[in-house]
Amino acid sequence: MKTPVPRATVQRLPLYLQILDERGDQARTSSDELAALAGITAAKVRKDLSYLGSYGTRGVGYDVEQLRFEIRRALGLTRDWRLAIVGVGNLGSALANYDGFQAGGFCIAAVFDADPAKVGTEVAGVTVSPVGRLVRDVRRLGIDIGVVAVPAEAAQGVTDTLAAAGVRSILNFAPTVVRAPDGVEIRRVDLSTELQVLGYHLHLVTGGPPEAAIA
Amino acid sequence: MKTPVPRATVQRLPLYLQILDERGDQARTSSDELAALAGITAAKVRKDLSYLGSYGTRGVGYDVEQLRFEIRRALGLTRDWRLAIVGVGNLGSALANYDGFQAGGFCIAAVFDADPAKVGTEVAGVTVSPVGRLVRDVRRLGIDIGVVAVPAEAAQGVTDTLAAAGVRSILNFAPTVVRAPDGVEIRRVDLSTELQVLGYHLHLVTGGPPEAAIA
DNA sequence: GCGTGTGAACATCTTCACAGCA
DNA sequence: TGCTGTGAAGATGTTCACACGC
Known part of the structure; x- marks a missing residue:
């Protein structure tokens, strides 16, 4: 039990936090909604959040305020x-x-x-x-x-x-x-x-190498 | 053969390129040297570079100039x-x-x-x-x-x-x-x-939560 | 001998599918 | 019923260890 929260999850927590911060007005949310806004799958969202504990309610969803708090706590943002x-x-x-x-x-x-x-x-x-x-x-x-x-x-x-x-x-x-x-x-x-990675994908699609035809 | 070069490798290629650009004066390098400079393992460097083709020489290493060119080509940087x-x-x-x-x-x-x-x-x-x-x-x-x-x-x-x-x-x-x-x-x-991820690690080391005792 | 290239073992991450609970 | 939580399966990524060729 070296890392309580997997590395990949830690990297996504700030994204969830940002999304939640932008919708502080609504009381609840769901893994589906978060997933759509984050551009990833709902299963991934649920798994990520489950590492923090069981803060969702089955059949209902997550409490926005509580989730914000838990993510901030997990990230160590309770102090400055x-x-x-x-x-x-x-x-x-x-x-x-x-x-x-x-x-x-x-x-x-x-x-x-x-x-x-x-x-x-x-x-x-x-x-x-x-x-x-x-x-x-x-x-x-x-x-x-x-x-x-x-x-x-x-x-x-x-x-x-x-x-x-x-x-x-x-x-x-x-x-x-x-x-x-x-x-x-x-x-x-x-x-x-970041630009170079974008360039790589453009390269695959547009004037790519011969192999690009396969993709 | 959907992705010729794995995603994780593509993300590291710009790093190798930067390191090579900073040592344009030397003729050759090795996976060991690149690994030390990049802060990763030599095996990873070799595997990454092998996806581009076999541009190294066994017992010798890689030609800096050629490697730069091949990485740039793989990333699609041959055009602007x-x-x-x-x-x-x-x-x-x-x-x-x-x-x-x-x-x-x-x-x-x-x-x-x-x-x-x-x-x-x-x-x-x-x-x-x-x-x-x-x-x-x-x-x-x-x-x-x-x-x-x-x-x-x-x-x-x-x-x-x-x-x-x-x-x-x-x-x-x-x-x-x-x-x-x-x-x-x-x-x-x-x-x-990025800051939040850094904060998470600081948090683990310094004033961590009660659970930190487990880790 | 030396450092690359690479299959195979291992670890991590993601997706699936469904049990469990409001 | 609806949505979370989660084992299990699958995909991806990393490490190991050694064969290969200079």
Whole structure:
């Protein structure tokens, strides 16, 4: 019993949560409805939700409010995680102002940039600090998650600094692969990966290779 | 033989490509090296690459240049896909200027925004057009992929318009679930999903629930 | 010897089909 | 009756271990 909730399920819980958040007005929902909105099968929804416990009512469905609570609890969103965003270019600013970030379970506790012209300005209500203060501030503020939104060249350095400051979870948006010591979890969000996967499917359908005719 | 290359493999190919692009200077590499850099096992790398064909040399390794070419070919990056970015807020601007987008296989052919103040300005070398021209321009320019970077409220409308204009592939960055008719592939990139998954792992390690004691 | 390529074993994820309960 | 919850079957993905060819 290493993982109470399967990995694949964890990845879908945020999706269910988003759907439920968008329909906070209705009292109940069903696996069929959730499935239609999520674009997956009802059986998958039921199985996913069953890992959290038996919170549905047979013949009726799920209570929206309760389900939201249970999913948030399973994801550990009952407490707020403190974020530090490093890099306030377009991407960093977009992240800082992103609805989902502030909405549930996350608060932006600090924002850093290497550019002196940006230091002192405000982003999403937080004053930008110089990267030189990163280690000190991260420790002082008890930052849980570091968000790396700097150019590729600077990403490894920032990651090292965050890890040195004691951050255990890092979300990397820079288009490069960064390494960190054991015990530090890194998730990579590569915007171009998504495009390339889309491109692959287009490629299969349109001007694909000879084999495409078989599919 | 429905899918020549397994789905899970396709998702990792962009990662290999990125790693290879960063070491274009060296002539050869090995599954061990790639695995270390990608943070996965060597066996997985070999299996993934074997789906593309037998491009390695036993006892030696892989030719970096050839491997790059074969991965690009498998992903359909031998031709350029034309993108349209809708929404030029911080996120849209970040996407337009994102290295990976222009680098390989993708070109930004059009950029749209609903704000009259933004129309006419330049983003990443492309003049911003009003959304009213979306259908016409998308058809005229032969846009392959639509990138939705508008607020959540506007996302479904933009998706509908893109689909109506004949776009078959859509990348949605808005924090909401959008639907499209059959035949239109949608990929969702939810920046907060990634955070929530990180939060889940933190939650398991640190102040976990009572059940955590079992794990 | 060395690192790829690959069947076979194993693990995980998804789908099915239906029992169980409101 | 209606919809959840879930074992069992099936599909997909990963790891192992070793044959193969440089």
